[in-house]
Amino acid sequence: MQYVSCFVEGTISESYPGFKGMDDVKIKTQEDLQAAIMVIDDDPITLKNLRSILEKVGHSVSTFRDPIRALKSLDESPCDLVISDVRMPGLDGLSVMERIKGRFPHTEIILITGFASIDGAVDATKRGAYHYLSKPFTPEELRRVVSDAVREKTMREQAEASVINGPVIIGDSLKIREIEDLILKIAPLDCNVLITGDSGTGKELVARSIHSHSSRADKPFVAFNCGGFSEDLIANELFGHEKDAFTGARSRKIGIIETANKGTLFLDEVGEMPLSMQVKLLRVLQERELMRVGGVNPVPLDIRVVAATARELKVAAAEGVFRQDLYFRLNVINIAMPRLSERKEDIPLLVYHFLYKFQRRTGKAVKAVSAGAMNVLSSYAYPGNVRELENIMERALALCDGNTIQIRDLPPDLGKVELYYFDRPDSSLMTLEELERDYIRHILVIAGGVKSDAARILGIDRVSLWRRMKKHGLE
Ligand SMILES: Nc1ncnc2c1ncn2[C@@H]1O[C@H](COP(=O)(O)OP(=O)(O)OP(=O)(O)O)[C@@H](O)[C@H]1O
Ligand SMILES: [Mg+2]
Structure with a gap:
């Protein structure tokens, strides 16, 4: 009786130490994620409680009963996160939020209220609140929401830095770190x-990264896709031709290989190269010179070749469809890119990376991803790897009409529970009761344990969710 997909794996509640590959960006580990938090509430007992709950896990907390004084203090010492009551004399929480967001767009806001309504929550998050916490809540609930907010803020800032600093390989999984080490070593x-x-696993990105870490960085990086060309066309494109080399060759044409001289030549889909071209390419690599079509004088060459293939070249070489000698010459160093599903822990970092990429491109003020949406994104299998995730984020940004990407902004089949219940042997068919229990459990995981979110997804109110959880022993 199990769901095929595992939703607990790689969720946002796991640690993600930060981005690698950017020396100038300080990498934050989870232990670093302690924040400067301001709490605003007209009730001194609430202030005292919140302070003690948050200080216990290492946050530094300032408390204010008066929202106006709180805002003044922010000018002198900005903070990472403001937790504010909604109903207060003087200035209400939503106005406090608006003023803070206007001046400190990077400060996260969590609103607290004793009069929760779904509309109020939706409105508050649309207007920029990270979360809308309704009383009563447990210390754990508060700490979790706070740590999610702080973590997201950190991720966002790092993602912004990565977009500004140009292409970097995002990821902090062991596999990606090993690849980065290898790149730095061999570049x-x-x-x-x-x-x-x-x-879609990032082969071209790695090729560019090798180039940019090499002594050829200020020389050209020229990419050529070897698939989908006829032999003649490839020869012409790669090697160029002399004037009058064939009918119609009215002037000399410099080929791709020559334009990469002194730089890096990236041969994409090299496994698709016709055999006859492979011989010619091998000769170029061996002799370090090239002959234009119809030419008589060889042109000396100084290029580094980085090739990529989705095909098993070793097998192709063994089968005789790829030249073994060329394979050996290209494969001095092999970098094997993992599938995204093999490094799920990198998904949140990539999500924020793309969020910022498209945010800058579209100018939309989408700043966050809800915990539920992040859970759905983290549990999907990504047959199209990073490129598929990139497309999903582009779409989500286009559809998002608040400042937070929600589950509804993701492709509908992404979060679908794969219920392999229907073709089970009769002996193990489930009862409706069992199905309900599993489904509620599943949605609770998707909603990151936030019961109000889970209830909203399930289309029931919090009380009946609570009742059903109790019935199924899910507390
Ligand atoms: N680790 C990563 N960090 C950030 N962006 C990535 C990463 N890996 C891939 N991408 C992005 O995903 C997209 C696909 O990557 P890329 O083109 O390098 O894949 P590929 O392996 O060459 O795919 P294909 O075989 O389909 O050509 C690109 O937009 C790239 O910038
Ligand atoms: Mg590619």
């Missing part, structure tokens, strides 16, 4: 590199 060596991996 200066000028050896040929073969990058293998499924579509």
Whole structure:
């Protein structure tokens, strides 16, 4: 009786130490994620309670009964997060939020209220609140919401930095760190590199990164896709031709390989190259010179070749459809790109990276991803790897009409529970009761344990959710 997909794996509640590959961005670990928090509430007992709950986990907390004085104090010492009551004499929580967001757009706001309504929550989050916490809540609930908010803020800032600093390989999984180490090690060596991996895993990105860490960084990086060209066309494109080399060749044409001289030549989908071209390419790599079509004088070459393929070249070489000698020459160093599903822990970082990328492009003020949406994103299998995630985020940003990406902004089949219940042997068919229990459990995980969110997804109120959880022993 299990769901095929595991939703607990790689959720936002796990640690994600930060981005790698950017020396100038300080990498934050989870232990660092302690924040400066301001709490505003007209009730001194609430202030005292919240302070003690949050200080216990290492946050530094300032408390204010008067919202106006709180705002004044922010000018002198800005903070990461403001937790504010909604109903207060003087200035209400929503106005406090508006003023803070106007001046400190990076400060997160959590609103607290004793008069929760779904509309109020939706309105508050649309207007920029990170979360809308209704009383009563447990210390754990508060700490979790706070730590999610602080973590997201950190991720966002790092994602922004990464977009500003140009292309970087996002990810902090062991696999990505190993790849980064390898890139740094081999980039200066000028050896040929073969990058293998499924579509959308980041092969071209790695090729660019090798180039940018090499002594050729200020010389051209020229990419050529070897698939989908006829032999003649490839020869012409890659090697260029002399004037009058064939009918119609009215002037000399410099080929792709030559334009990459002194720089890096990236041969994408190299496994698709016709055999006859492979011979010619091998000759170029061996002789370090090239002959234009119809030419008589060889042109000396100084290029580094980085090739990529989604095909098993070793197998292709064994089967005779790819030249073994060329394979060996290209494959001096092999970098094997993992599938995204093999490094799920990188998903939240990538999500924020793309959020910022498209936010800058579209100018939309979408700043966050709800915990539920992050859970759905973290549990999907991504057959199209990082490129698919990138497309999903682009779509989500286009559809999002608040400042937070919600589950409804994701493709509908993404969060679908894969219920393999229907083709089970009769002996293990489930009762409706069991199905309900599993489904509620599943939605609770998706909603990151936030019961009000889970209730909203399930279309029932909090009380009946609570009643059903109790019935199924899910507390
Ligand atoms: N680790 C990563 N960090 C940030 N962006 C990434 C990462 N991996 C891939 N991308 C992005 O995903 C998209 C696809 O990556 P890329 O084109 O490098 O994949 P590929 O392996 O060459 O795919 P294909 O085989 O389909 O050509 C690009 O927009 C790239 O910038
Ligand atoms: Mg590619």
